[in-house]
Amino acid sequence: MDHLNGMWAGIPANLQSFILTTLAVIGVMLAVIMAVAFSTLAERKVIGYMQLRRGPNRISLFGLPILRGLAQPFADVIKLLLKEFLIPANADRKLFLIAPLIVLVPALTAWAVIPFSPEFVLADINAGLLFILALTSLGVYGVILAGWAANSKYAFLGAMRSAAQMVAYELAMGFAIVGVLMAAGSLNLGEIVRAQAALPANGLSLGGFGSWNWFWLFPLFIVYFISGVAETNRAPFDVAEGESEIVAGFHVEYSGAAFATLFALPEYANMILISALAALMFLGGWLSPFQGYVPDAWGIAQPSFFWLFLKICAFIFVYLWIRATFPRYRYDQIMRLGWKVLIPVTLVWLAVEGVMVWLKVGPWA
Amino acid sequence: MLTEILFYTFATVLVGAAIGVVMSRNPVHSVLFLVLCFCNAAVLWLLIEAEFLAIVLVLVYVGAVMVLFLFVVMMLDINIETLREGFTRYAPLGGLIALIVIIEFYYVLWVKRLGLDVTGGVAPMPEGYSNTEAVGAVLYTDYVYPFQLAAVVLLIAIVAAISLTMRRRPGLKTQDVSMQVAVRRQDRVRLVKVEVEGEQ
Numbered sequence: 001m002d003h004l005n006g007m008w009a010g011i012p013a014n015l016q017s018f019i020l021t022t023l024a025v026i027g028v029m030l031a032v033i034m035a036v037a038f039s040t041l042a043e044r045k046v047i048g049y050m051q052l053r054r055g056p057n058r059i060s061l062f063g064l065p066i067l068r069g070l071a072q073p074f075a076d077v078i079k080l081l082l083k084e085f086l087i088p089a090n091a092d093r094k095l096f097l098i099a100p101l102i103v104l105v106p107a108l109t110a111w112a113v114i115p116f117s118p119e120f121v122l123a124d125i126n127a128g129l130l131f132i133l134a135l136t137s138l139g140v141y142g143v144i145l146a147g148w149a150a151n152s153k154y155a156f157l158g159a160m161r162s163a164a165q166m167v168a169y170e171l172a173m174g175f176a177i178v179g180v181l182m183a184a185g186s187l188n189l190g191e192i193v194r195a196q197a198a199l200p201a202n203g204l205s206l207g208g209f210g211s212w213n214w215f216w217l218f219p220l221f222i223v224y225f226i227s228g229v230a231e232t233n234r235a236p237f238d239v240a241e242g243e244s245e246i247v248a249g250f251h252v253e254y255s256g257a258a259f260a261t262l263f264a265l266p267e268y269a270n271m272i273l274i275s276a277l278a279a280l281m282f283l284g285g286w287l288s289p290f291q292g293y294v295p296d297a298w299g300i301a302q303p304s305f306f307w308l309f310l311k312i313c314a315f316i317f318v319y320l321w322i323r324a325t326f327p328r329y330r331y332d333q334i335m336r337l338g339w340k341v342l343i344p345v346t347l348v349w350l351a352v353e354g355v356m357v358w359l360k361v362g363p364w365a
Numbered sequence: 366m367l368t369e370i371l372f373y374t375f376a377t378v379l380v381g382a383a384i385g386v387v388m389s390r391n392p393v394h395s396v397l398f399l400v401l402c403f404c405n406a407a408v409l410w411l412l413i414e415a416e417f418l419a420i421v422l423v424l425v426y427v428g429a430v431m432v433l434f435l436f437v438v439m440m441l442d443i444n445i446e447t448l449r450e451g452f453t454r455y456a457p458l459g460g461l462i463a464l465i466v467i468i469e470f471y472y473v474l475w476v477k478r479l480g481l482d483v484t485g486g487v488a489p490m491p492e493g494y495s496n497t498e499a500v501g502a503v504l505y506t507d508y509v510y511p512f513q514l515a516a517v518v519l520l521i522a523i524v525a526a527i528s529l530t531m532r533r534r535p536g537l538k539t540q541d542v543s544m545q546v547a548v549r550r551q552d553r554v555r556l557v558k559v560e561v562e563g564e565q
Contacts, residue, residue, distance in 0.1 A: 095397075126495045130420045137428025141400070144432070148393065148439055156439075163436055167429065187497055336542055 024122055028111055036268040037073035043320050045069065050324040080264075083256035088150055091253065095149035100254070100261040103142030106135040107266035110273055115190045117286050117305040129177060129187045132277065133170075136231065139266065140166045143233075143240070143250050150253035158249025161331060162233060162240035168338035169230040175346035176224035179217050180281045182353055189277075193285035197303075212284035216356070219349045221282040223342045225315070228274035230338065232267060235323035239331050275315030276308070283311050372412055379405035396435045403427045417496040 008016070041056065048055025061070040087096055113128035115121035125131060140163055147159020184192040196212045214221045230237040241249040251263045279285055286308045291301045329337070382405060385398035403426050410419035504512050 092391075095393075125416075127416055127420055127497050130417070130424065130497070134420045134424040134428060137424060137432075140428075140432055141435075144435060144439075145397075160436070163432060167432060170429070330540075332540060333542070 021122075024120075025112075028116075028122060029108060032108065032111055032269055032272065033265070035272055036265055037077065039268050039272065039316055040076065040264065041070070041073050042316065043323075044072070046317065046320040047324045050321070077260065080260040081257050085256040085258055086253075088152065088253050090151045092149040092151065095145050096253075097258070099142045099146035099149055100258045101142070102145060103139050103266040104261050106138040107269040107273070110135045111269075113189060114273075114276055115193065115280070115285065116308060118190075118303050120305070121190060124188070124190060127187045128189045129181070129192070132273075133174065133177065136270070136273070137166075137170060139270065142266070146254065147250035150250075152253050154246045154248075155250050155252050157246045158240045158252070162250060165233070165237065165240065165334060165338070166231060168335060169227040169342070172223055172338060172342035172346055173227040173231060175343065175350060176217075176220040176227065177281070179220040179346070179350055179353055180213060182350070182357060183213050183217060189280050189285075193280055193287060196284045197287055197291070209284065209289040212282060212287070214282040217282065217349070217353070219345050221278070223346050224282065225274075225278055225318075227338070227342060228278060229319065229322065230334070232270045232274060234267075234271065234319060236326040236329050237334055238328060239334060244328075271316065271319055272312060275312045275319070278315055279308055279311035285311075368412055372409065375405045375408045375412075379409070392438045392441070393435070396431065396438050399434075400427055400431050403431065415496065417500050 011019070045055040056069040056072040059069065059071040059075045061067040087093060110132050112122045113125055113131050115124070143162045143166075144159045147155040147157075147162070150156075180192060181187060184195040186192060186195070192213075233240045239245075239249075241251075243249075246252075251259060254263065284307075286303045286305060288301050288303055288307050290298075291303075293301075296302075379402055382398045382401040386395050386402065389395045389398060403422060407419040407422045407427075410416075410422065
């Protein structure tokens with residue numbers, strides 16, 4: 001051990017920070033990918049039980065009978081990687097191959113600015129929220145290109161729907177985020193969480209979960225989550241996929257590993273990202289819900305990654321719950337909801353919030 | 366040193382992508398090269414510490430404007446052969462514009478030779494300096510009227526575009542959402558008592 005410490009100290013400081021950053025990046029990537037793997041399992045299990053089925057229950061982890069079904073994601077990944085990868089004869093080969101990467105890279109890069117705990121964030125940049133907005137808006141290119149390059153009418157229809165939907169809901173999402181900015185006075189995600197803490201300096205007396213943004217920004221919170229569901233093309237807004245009308249939408253021509261990277265990985269990574277952002281912006285991120293109600297010295301009042309994880313899991317569960325509950329929206333209903341309901345709601349609440357800031361009500365006192 | 370390497374790498378890709386925009390045979394490829402151009406320009410802005418502008422360039426141009434552009438280009442049924450026909454006709458005009466740009470480049474370099482430091486590096490900003498805040502502070506104080514005026518002009522453009530294209534054609538089977546919402550259960554569902562038929 002001393003020997004290793006000596007070797008470590010011998011490395012120049014620049015290289016040391018480079019190695020540490022690389023390890024942290026790899027760690028976060030692996031964590032996200034594992035979270036994606038197990039959220040696919042969670043989806044099948046949760047929806048299974050909601051529909052009075054058992055879901056996957058065959059492939060057990062470590063051969064233990066009590067863990068039956070837990071190894072299903074690994075079996076799925078191996079299956080997808082071993083399958084043949086087909087390129088349609090009339091496809092635009094280059095774009096067909098690039099499209100999955102264009103979806104995947106922004107979905108993973110956005111995690112760079114997410115603060116996981118009070119201490120740990122990969123890149124603590126000032127414009128973190130803008131960075132995430134810019135990156136998530138790039139994902140739509142992969143979807144459009146996948147649909148166009150495949151040279152298939154179902155894929156193209158799916159791509160068109162997806163593009164229109166993403167552009168429409170990005171606006172509502174952006175307005176909801178503007179409300180969060182007005183509350184926190186910063187674009188840095190860490191600052192946004194810290195501004196929600198029940199501190200006398202923040203002028204919040206409700207304590208714990210009552211001081212988080214969801215209370216004062218409730219309409220924006222709801223709008224944000226609905227647009228998040230629409231942005232990730234999840235049910236009930238999954239017309240881009242629409243298996244009952246356009247087969248499987250933009251990824252109908254993909255198979256094997258490209259299907260896994262184009263569809264499964266980014267979709268679930270984006271779901272988890274939207275959940276994490278909703279938790280950070282509206283539910284106080286890593287802050288404890290008991291802060292202010294129990295003595296601060298207690299363990300459950302301390303901010304930690306555990307609380308953020310719990311909140312992300314809760315949002316993922318809501319995602320799955322919504323999918324098991326609601327039928328798919330009709331396309332014109334989706335557009336109507338985005339442009340004529342969600343955007344006016346956010347605009348009105350931004351005005352209300354402006355008045356609250358002006359009159360110094362609540363957290364702005 | 367590192368900044369120079371990054372600058373020349375991204376500048377090379379930028380120029381290459383710009384050539385790709387005009388040279389590619391497929392209009393969709395041209396649009397994608399243009400997207401690559403914008404991304405590289407954003408990186409170059411990051412290098413001069415204009416991170417707000419860089420992110421907004423990606424967010425607005427790449428994330429919204431170019432998506433709609435791509436949308437339109439994909440929908441158009443463009444005959445590439447007719448597009449290429451006019452090359453010789455427009456070549457003199459293109460050459461003239463290229464000449465003007467080259468003269469402008471030369472002019473900038475000439476001004477630099479006079480001793481004015483126009484292409485000098487940027488001084489690093491102090492710790493905790495927020496580009497976003499600085500832009501916002503100027504935009505909402507010194508330039509508040511031009512800023513609001515630009516916003517109003519954009520709004521008028523949106524309203525005009527919608528009012529020009531919105532028309533009600535007769536005979537379309539569109540859904541009237543307010544009528545759908547106003548429907549009550551008794552309008553659609555009728556409970557009937559059916560006599561049980563004899564034993565099968």
